[in-house]
Amino acid sequence: xxxxxxxxxVLLSALTVSAKDxxxxxxxxxxxxxxxxDSTTTLSVIAKGVTVMQDCKVAMRLADSTVLGVNxxxxxxxxxxxxxxISAPFYRQSAFQASxxxxxxxxxxxxxxxxxxxxxxxxxxxxxxxxxxxxVVDETVQFNFTDxxxxxxxxxxxxxxxxxESSFENQYAFQKVGEYGENKDRLAFLPxxxxxxxxxxxxxxxxxxxxxxxxxxxxxxxxxxxVFPPVPTKYKTxxxxxxxxxxxxxxxxxxxxxxxxxxRIIAYAESDSDLPVNNMVYQxxxxxxxxxxxxxTPGQSAWDWWNANLLYNVPFKAGINTDTYQHHIDFAAAxxxxxxxxxxxxxxxxxxxxxxxxxxxxxxCGYAQESNVKLLLWISSxxxxxxxxxxCSHYADLGIGGFKVDFFDAQDQKxxxxxxxLAEIAAKYHLVLDLHGMYKPTGLTRTxxxxxxxxxxxxxxxxxxxxxxxxxxxxNDVLIPYIRMAAGPVDYTPxxxxxxxxxxxxxIFSRPMSQGTRAHQIALYIVxxxxxxxxxxxxxxxxxxxxxxxxxxxxxxxxxxxTVLSGEIGxxxxxxxxxxxxxxxxxxxxxxxxxxxxPLDFLSEGTWRARIYKDGVNADxxxxxxxxxxxxxxxxxxxxxxMAPGGGFAIIIEK
Numbered sequence: 001x002x003x004x005x006x007x008x009x010v011l012l013s014a015l016t017v018s019a020k021d022x023x024x025x026x027x028x029x030x031x032x033x034x035x036x037x038d039s040t041t042t043l044s045v046i047a048k049g050v051t052v053m054q055d056c057k058v059a060m061r062l063a064d065s066t067v068l069g070v071n072x073x074x075x076x077x078x079x080x081x082x083x084x085x086i087s088a089p090f091y092r093q094s095a096f097q098a099s100x101x102x103x104x105x106x107x108x109x110x111x112x113x114x115x116x117x118x119x120x121x122x123x124x125x126x127x128x129x130x131x132x133x134x135x136v137v138d139e140t141v142q143f144n145f146t147d148x149x150x151x152x153x154x155x156x157x158x159x160x161x162x163x164x165e166s167s168f169e170n171q172y173a174f175q176k177v178g179e180y181g182e183n184k185d186r187l188a189f190l191p192x193x194x195x196x197x198x199x200x201x202x203x204x205x206x207x208x209x210x211x212x213x214x215x216x217x218x219x220x221x222x223x224x225x226x227v228f229p230p231v232p233t234k235y236k237t238x239x240x241x242x243x244x245x246x247x248x249x250x251x252x253x254x255x256x257x258x259x260x261x262x263x264r265i266i267a268y269a270e271s272d273s274d275l276p277v278n279n280m281v282y283q284x285x286x287x288x289x290x291x292x293x294x295x296x297t298p299g300q301s302a303w304d305w306w307n308a309n310l311l312y313n314v315p316f317k318a319g320i321n322t323d324t325y326q327h328h329i330d331f332a333a334a335x336x337x338x339x340x341x342x343x344x345x346x347x348x349x350x351x352x353x354x355x356x357x358x359x360x361x362x363x364x365c366g367y368a369q370e371s372n373v374k375l376l377l378w379i380s381s382x383x384x385x386x387x388x389x390x391x392c393s394h395y396a397d398l399g400i401g402g403f404k405v406d407f408f409d410a411q412d413q414k415x416x417x418x419x420x421x422l423a424e425i426a427a428k429y430h431l432v433l434d435l436h437g438m439y440k441p442t443g444l445t446r447t448x449x450x451x452x453x454x455x456x457x458x459x460x461x462x463x464x465x466x467x468x469x470x471x472x473x474x475x476n477d478v479l480i481p482y483i484r485m486a487a488g489p490v491d492y493t494p495x496x497x498x499x500x501x502x503x504x505x506x507x508i509f510s511r512p513m514s515q516g517t518r519a520h521q522i523a524l525y526i527v528x529x530x531x532x533x534x535x536x537x538x539x540x541x542x543x544x545x546x547x548x549x550x551x552x553x554x555x556x557x558x559x560x561x562x563t564v565l566s567g568e569i570g571x572x573x574x575x576x577x578x579x580x581x582x583x584x585x586x587x588x589x590x591x592x593x594x595x596x597x598x599p600l601d602f603l604s605e606g607t608w609r610a611r612i613y614k615d616g617v618n619a620d621x622x623x624x625x626x627x628x629x630x631x632x633x634x635x636x637x638x639x640x641x642x643m644a645p646g647g648g649f650a651i652i653i654e655k
Contacts, residue, residue: 041069063135121267130257141226164229214411285443299338331539374401402432441488494524516646523648526586619644
């Protein structure tokens with residue numbers, strides 16, 4: 001027995017000695033990570049000198065019983081530094097530099113753990129070099145925090161029996177570690193933010209998700225752990241023609257044995273105002289696969305669905321018909337909008353090549369072209385994917401600009417692959433895409449710049465059916481920029497012209513209204529990243545308020561620079577964007593009224609002209625109340641603005 005005990009002690013001692021730590025710091029030294037390779041591989045994160053995350057297991061289990069990162073030996077470690085000049089034509093800034101230090105750990109067994117430390121976060125992924133196709137049973141991704149924290153998290157809505165089906169739309173909940181309650185076994189989708197006053201903010205997400213499922217998370221004792229949807233094996237078809245899984249396999253991916261896997265992102269922002277401009281997702285994504293992008297046109301769009309095809313003061317019966325859509329095209333042309341959308345109802349019999357008897361799509365395509373407007377056609381995801389070449393070719397020949405593709409409602413491997421294939425086929429025919437019922441962006445706007453926008457957000461459409469007791473939109477609006485928008489653009493669909501105080505709001509599907517003020521709606525066009533953005537309300541409503549319409553349409557959808565001037569997550573935000581020497585400043589508040597002071601010391605010498613769209617003095621009582629004023633300003637000017645409850649402002653400053 002003594003000999004056995006001695007042997008055990010020797011073995012344990014050897015294991016202890018063999019453990020090795022690999023430390024990697026960001027260029028500025030503000031954040032670092034420690035990778036420990038022992039019987040397992042773990043990762044820790046240090047920010048502001050405080051260990052934020054510790055002993056987060058990193059592993060991947062294959063169907064042949066191989067487990068990456070476990071009981072493994074490092075053959076070689078490689079370090080270095082890199083700076084990339086990244087072109088980002090439809091991003092929140094047109095170009096930027098990304099500097100990082102990297103660590104590459106080559107294991108016995110032909111696989112590598114790659115780790116990068118940027119000033120705005122840590123990223124890691126596996127890279128394999130296996131000769132054959134592999135089946136991935138599971139991947140261990142842990143986010144273990146060392147101290148108490150508050151997370152801001154969007155729980156998956158349980159709208160079906162399928163545990164993995166999701167539209168990726170929900171408001172944010174505030175969750176403290178260890179307080180499981182009813183959420184113990186509930187799935188959440190990314191991104192999520194974890195906060196602690198000692199070190200600031202950590203945002204958890206992923207990027208470069210290709211030929212692999214997207215990641216859900218659930219609560220663990222110290223934070224969160226990943227859950228991946230398995231590969232579907234059987235489908236049923238919904239009333240909209242969407243194929244939905246009804247059974248799953250016991251693997252999460254079948255894929256090439258020689259590949260890089262998705263980046264696991266631990267984004268860092270010491271201050272709240274750094275979160276909306278965090279570049280971790282975009283800078284770790286694969287570069288553009290489209291050689292020529294001159295044909296890709298960002299811009300604003302008229303839209304029929306949110307306002308239920310409501311037109312008035314017109315000589316025809318409004319509805320899903322040719323006359324209504326022709327009026328939308330006329331409105332778009334008269335106001336310089338790039339697009340008009342034909343939403344659900346333009347095709348029949350679940351066949352996008354067979355158009356409705358009431359909608360002459362061919363005529364409208366020609367009419368739009370003559371009006372210098374491009375049509376976007378709404379379509380269910382499966383119907384487009386199952387016949388993508390023919391549908392894209394046919395409607396590209398008719399001159400459309402692209403598709404709004406809806407109801408993906410999943411992030412399994414097949415769904416992810418569908419999106420890549422659709423992006424590639426659409427690019428072939430010079431078509432842009434707006435993806436709805438869609439998981440969060442994972443850098444695809446860099447890889448396929450024709451993917452102009454994504455939903456995956458609790459957007460304005462929710463107020464068509466959600467009561468005031470179940471929706472706090474002004475709060476939601478000052479959470480989205482700090483969380484969801486950090487991953488990429490949001491198709492929130494702003495622009496409501498019926499605006500309501502909290503006390504008077506109610507959902508009306510056919511005559512929807514917003515929560516908060518008119519100025520709040522206008523500010524969204526500046527605060528939110530949206531290369532393709534809707535004017536959600538009826539053309540008739542915009543025609544009644546030409547001054548507001550002119551203000552909205554004078555705001556571009558892409559910019560050269562973006563800065564968050566001030567803000568606090570869940571309370572307010574003030575964002576400044578710049579394009580061609582013109583500055584655009586937007587501010588939002590929650591249901592608390594707020595005074596904001598904006599120094600204009602960033603202006604160059606001389607006199608500038610500021611157009612200000614702000615809450616009127618009675619906006620707290622009448623949410624539509626607003627003021628548009630024009631004043632001269634210079635670098636010594638400080639603008640003092642008051643936001644009503646649920647209010648906001650928008651400013652355009654130019655020479």
